[in-house]
Every structure is written in C-alpha cells, then in structure tokens.
Amino acid sequence: MQSSLPPPSRGRGRATRERSTVPRSxxxxxxxxxxxxxxxxxxAGPAAELPLARARGLVLARDVTAPVSLPPFANSQMDGFAVRSADLAAGRPLPVAEPVPAGADPGPLRPGWAAPVMTGAKMPAGADAVVPVERADPPRFPDASAAAEVLLPQTAPGTYVREPGSDIAAGARALPAGTVLGPAQLGLLAALGLTTAPVRDAxxxxxxxxxxxxxxxxxxxxxxxxxxxxxxxxxxxxxxxxxxxxxxxxxxxxxxxxxxxxxxxxxxxxxxxxxxxxxxxxxxxxxxxxxxxxxxxxxxxxxxxxxxxxxxxxxxxxxxxxxxxxxxxxxxxxxxxxxxxxxxxRGLPQPRPVVRARLAERTDSPPNKHQVRRGVYAEGTVRLVGGPGSHLVSALAASNALVHIPEGRGAVEAGEDVTAWLL
Structure with missing residues (x-):
C-alpha cells in the first residue's frame, strides 16, 4: 500500500449486506x-524461462546475475585517437597507426603512436586515453593508405575510455526478483547475452x-x-x-x-x-x-x-x-x-509514485473524511484542478496527480505540504 496512508487495520468483519452506521476508514x-x-x-504460478519477446510485462521470479561485464572490454567513448597519455607530454606529432573500427580486435599500440579509433571500438592494449578527432591537428582522420602524423593535446589517463564493467560487472545482480520487465529491462538482459528470463508465468x-x-x-x-x-x-x-x-x-x-x-x-x-x-x-x-x-x-x-x-x-x-x-x-x-x-x-512494484508537494492554494476538506482531490504537479508544487465534486470528468482528465488530505486534517493552507500520487 502507498505509504501516505495510515497503517491498515487487520481483519474484516462478517458481511451484513447493510450499510454500517459508522463509516469504515x-x-x-x-x-x-x-x-x-x-x-x-x-x-504466483510456477517460474518459467520464457523468451525475452514473450516476457514483456511479466515479473521476474528470481534475481538475474550478470554473466558478463558491460562493457566486456575497454572501449572508446568517442571517434578519436587512442594514445598512451604519457606520449603526449613532449608536445610532438605522433605517427598514425592502423585505424580500429568497431568490432575489431586490435593489436597492442606501439609506444609513441596514435591509433584512429571509432566509438565503441576496443581500445588497443597499452592505450589509456582517447583524444577526440576534432581536437587533433589536423582535426580529421588521415588517409589510411598514406603515412601520416598527428599533433594531439595533453590528455589525462582514462579520458573518453569506457572501462570494463563500468556499467555492470560480471557476477553482480542485474535485476532483482519482482522486477516488471519493460523494454529497458529486456534490453539489459539482451545486452548481457541472455535470450530468456525467469518469470512468474501466472x-x-x-x-x-x-x-x-x-x-x-x-x-x-x-x-x-x-x-x-x-x-x-x-x-x-x-x-x-x-x-x-x-x-x-x-x-x-x-x-x-x-x-x-x-x-x-x-x-x-x-x-x-x-x-x-x-x-x-x-x-x-x-x-x-x-x-x-x-x-x-x-x-x-x-x-x-x-x-x-x-x-x-x-x-x-x-x-x-x-x-x-x-x-x-x-x-x-x-x-x-x-x-x-x-x-x-501479484508482486508488482508500488503502482503510483508518492511525492510530498507544496499546495498552491488554500483548500477545505471535511474533517471526518479522507479527501482525494485532483491536481497538477510540477517542480514540487501541486495545483488543485476543479472542485471536490465526483462528476468533474474534465478536471480529472486535466490532472496528473491525486492529492490526499487525510481524515482529521480539515483546512490546508497554501504552501503546506500534502501527499500526492503521480498518475
């Protein structure tokens, strides 16, 4: 249940088929x-391994551990030149090595050289930084068929390098049990090389x-x-x-x-x-x-x-x-x-995000009732839309939040905090 409400009382009385004289909380x-x-x-139903395409909207039955690291190897964050950062201290041009396209498995980078490297491409062994191509002199990749040199500015180690496991390390929990599998979660499983997911097949x-x-x-x-x-x-x-x-x-x-x-x-x-x-x-x-x-x-x-x-x-x-x-x-x-x-x-996450918000204007609420008003929430403030009437469908359609004024609260002044459920 949403945390904004008082704790539920346990148990339920026998049905009477008649309206109680005392309202229920x-x-x-x-x-x-x-x-x-x-x-x-x-x-919950038995756990089943379903193909990712069939698992959308279902709930993970158990934790999923990353079988590999993401990324699995150090790679370039930019189109640029892979270098040994220490080679740039002298401020001299460096000869240009063979380019490294994405998907290639390059050999080691020779000391004193710079290798053109594409975004996502594996870093050559020995290289510890990437200089974006637009910061090079000249600011372009040379013709691969001709010997060339490039002048590069000093760059700190690790610049524009995605280290192995910087997203998630092999053996870490990728998704916890109870996760609802949407496009992002299914994408993570696919990126980890998985083709199925253990779901509650209810x-x-x-x-x-x-x-x-x-x-x-x-x-x-x-x-x-x-x-x-x-x-x-x-x-x-x-x-x-x-x-x-x-x-x-x-x-x-x-x-x-x-x-x-x-x-x-x-x-x-x-x-x-x-x-x-x-x-x-x-x-x-x-x-x-x-x-x-x-x-x-x-x-x-x-x-x-x-x-x-x-x-x-x-x-x-x-x-x-x-x-x-x-x-x-x-x-x-x-x-x-x-x-x-x-x-x-069904073991799903809390259905509505709960926020505390400043009320934009004063409002009255029956002291013996929990009032739920419609409102528009933005940047920490909620503005009520329409009145408390239960027929105001247009106000409902214009709202993005349900504003809660608990029983016993009565009037709430502008600027006071209230609880809102975001729709």
Missing part, C-alpha cells in the same frame, strides 16, 4: 479489499466489469433527455488493462436486478473478480444492492470523498466489488483500493 477498506482478493490473486487476473443505471447510454448512440453517456466503462476498462488485468466487458445493465443477477451468475465462475459501478448507495433504485440481496455482500460507507459508498463481498463464491457510479468516484475507488491490491498480490 480508508485503511480498513484497503485491507478488506486485499483480503478479499488474496485467494484468487496471490497464486495468467492475468480476469475481471468482469459491469456499468449500471437507467440514466446512462453507450457513447456513440443517441442521447435522450435525462440521460448521460457512460464514462465509467471506458475509465475502468482502461485502468484495469493498464494494471495488467484481462477485462471481460459486461456492458451496460439497466436498473433491473434480475438482468444484473443473471449476467453476473453467467460469468462469475470464469472470472476472479466481479466489479460493478453504480447502484451501491442509499437511493430508491440501487440495482446492485437489490441484485446482491441474497449474497454475502457488505454495502457500507468509507470515510472518503469522493467514493464513499462501496460494496464488497462475494457473489456465488466469486470476489465482488461495487464502486459508486460517478466517474471520478469510480476511478478514485480503483486507485485507492483495487490497483494497490492488484499490484501487491
């Missing part, structure tokens, strides 16, 4: 979600995603009076996919408990989690609450703004989470509760 609900998902997601979690509500219609269709386009499906589908989840799209379901119940029961046996949006509050037509009436699902309030109403439990034995229906509430709920659990239980 954010940390307690984080632990409840983690506990709910531990069984379906904690199986399938991606499968999540059934269902948006609910008579008031929403699919984007791209006609918009009748009193209706809005559904953003939750797109927001959460993208967030789940970004977290490495296989999304089973249940589409939009109207406020009909029977339809929702049938859809969930059809898919529940084949997924690890059922996730719904909307229908979890105290209104008269809370379809998710109605559909879960015979299931061990808790509908409760978390002391958080936005995202207070939450549902958690199981449906037909499958883990179930119900997020509120406002788009900002849905995404904040995902970032606060589901993404951290997915990352932790």
């Amino acid at each position: 954010v940390s307690a609900h984080q632990e409840a979600v983690r506990s709910l998902l531990q069984a379906p997601l904690s199986a 399938p991606a979690p499968r999540v059934l995603l269902v948006a609910t509500g008579d008031e929403v219609v699919a984007p791209g269709t006609a918009l009748p009076e009193g209706k809005i386009f559904d953003a939750n499906g797109t927001i959460l589908h993208a967030a789940l996919a970004e977290a490495g989840v296989e999304v089973v799209d249940g589409g939009l379901v109207p406020d009909d408990p029977g339809v929702l119940r049938q859809l969930i029961r059809e898919y529940a046996p084949s997924v690890d989690l059922v996730l719904t949006t909307g229908g979890v509050s105290m209104g008269a037509y809370e379809v998710v609450r109605q559909a879960m009436a015979d299931q061990p699902v808790d509908f409760l309030s978390v002391a958080m703004q936005p995202g207070g109403p939450q549902g958690i439990g199981t449906v037909d034995g499958t883990a179930f989470l119900g997020f509120p229906g406002n788009p900002v509430s849905a995404l904040v709920s995902f970032e606060m509760f589901l993404r951290p659990a997915l990352s932790e239980l």
Whole structure:
C-alpha cells in the first residue's frame, strides 16, 4: 500500500449486506479489499524461462546475475585517437597507426603512436586515453593508405575510455526478483547475452466489469433527455488493462436486478473478480444492492470523498466489488483500493509514485473524511484542478496527480505540504 496512508487495520468483519452506521476508514477498506482478493490473486504460478519477446510485462521470479561485464572490454567513448597519455607530454606529432573500427580486435599500440579509433571500438592494449578527432591537428582522420602524423593535446589517463564493467560487472545482480520487465529491462538482459528470463508465468487476473443505471447510454448512440453517456466503462476498462488485468466487458445493465443477477451468475465462475459501478448507495433504485440481496455482500460507507459508498463481498463464491457510479468516484475507488491490491498480490512494484508537494492554494476538506482531490504537479508544487465534486470528468482528465488530505486534517493552507500520487 502507498505509504501516505495510515497503517491498515487487520481483519474484516462478517458481511451484513447493510450499510454500517459508522463509516469504515480508508485503511480498513484497503485491507478488506486485499483480503478479499488474496485467494484468487496471490497464486504466483510456477517460474518459467520464457523468451525475452514473450516476457514483456511479466515479473521476474528470481534475481538475474550478470554473466558478463558491460562493457566486456575497454572501449572508446568517442571517434578519436587512442594514445598512451604519457606520449603526449613532449608536445610532438605522433605517427598514425592502423585505424580500429568497431568490432575489431586490435593489436597492442606501439609506444609513441596514435591509433584512429571509432566509438565503441576496443581500445588497443597499452592505450589509456582517447583524444577526440576534432581536437587533433589536423582535426580529421588521415588517409589510411598514406603515412601520416598527428599533433594531439595533453590528455589525462582514462579520458573518453569506457572501462570494463563500468556499467555492470560480471557476477553482480542485474535485476532483482519482482522486477516488471519493460523494454529497458529486456534490453539489459539482451545486452548481457541472455535470450530468456525467469518469470512468474501466472495468467492475468480476469475481471468482469459491469456499468449500471437507467440514466446512462453507450457513447456513440443517441442521447435522450435525462440521460448521460457512460464514462465509467471506458475509465475502468482502461485502468484495469493498464494494471495488467484481462477485462471481460459486461456492458451496460439497466436498473433491473434480475438482468444484473443473471449476467453476473453467467460469468462469475470464469472470472476472479466481479466489479460493478453504480447502484451501491442509499437511493430508491440501487440495482446492485437489490441484485446482491441474497449474497454475502457488505454495502457500507468509507470515510472518503469522493467514493464513499462501496460494496464488497462475494457473489456465488466469486470476489465482488461495487464502486459508486460517478466517474471520478469510480476511478478514485480503483486507485485507492483495487490497483494497490492488484499490484501487491501479484508482486508488482508500488503502482503510483508518492511525492510530498507544496499546495498552491488554500483548500477545505471535511474533517471526518479522507479527501482525494485532483491536481497538477510540477517542480514540487501541486495545483488543485476543479472542485471536490465526483462528476468533474474534465478536471480529472486535466490532472496528473491525486492529492490526499487525510481524515482529521480539515483546512490546508497554501504552501503546506500534502501527499500526492503521480498518475
């Protein structure tokens, strides 16, 4: 879990299917979600050696040790002349030896000579420095077919020389277990001569995603009076996919408990989690609450703004989470509760970088709630975007950070430090 929040309380009470009169703390609900998902997601799967091309996005099952040094030999950092630095002290021109192209295995450099050397080429034995060609007199490589001399300035030993193992030494840990393999990490393994990686070969979690509500219609269709386009499906589908989840799209379901119940029961046996949006509050037509009436699902309030109403439990034995229906509430709920659990239980790194930032302007927060505001972070300062409302999708889209004002903090003055998660 992100370190900015208070430590989670352990354990989770028995599901009651009714909203508790006392709001649950954010940390307690984080632990409840983690506990709910531990069984379906904690199986790491056997370690498997997969080709690098198939290992992208997977997690290293064990440490990888460098079998060779990088670079494996001393090489030139510049196009220039490989020299013995002591030969430059007299200030006399040096005869030019055979050039050393990249990939060649040159012989030793004779004392008092200079060898044209290309970037990345192996340094001749005896040479301890490189003088860039533009600093030579004349400032060019001579014709290889003719005898030539070059005048070079005094240069310290080691100048423009990449020493063996200066990147990583043979036997050192190249990547630790738990590393997510992206292009840079796979590139390192390839540079070390490896063709496979030991990864956790567990399938991606499968999540059934269902948006609910008579008031929403699919984007791209006609918009009748009193209706809005559904953003939750797109927001959460993208967030789940970004977290490495296989999304089973249940589409939009109207406020009909029977339809929702049938859809969930059809898919529940084949997924690890059922996730719904909307229908979890105290209104008269809370379809998710109605559909879960015979299931061990808790509908409760978390002391958080936005995202207070939450549902958690199981449906037909499958883990179930119900997020509120406002788009900002849905995404904040995902970032606060589901993404951290997915990352932790799958052995992935902390999902969002955490920074301390100066607040650009004063803001008020309910003292009995953990408020999550949207903001723009830059150069140590965070500026709030939009208000606390859970419907402000444009403000969400303009943000690059979630700003946390913990329960009990109340007003925060301009210039005070706050915790922000970078998106």
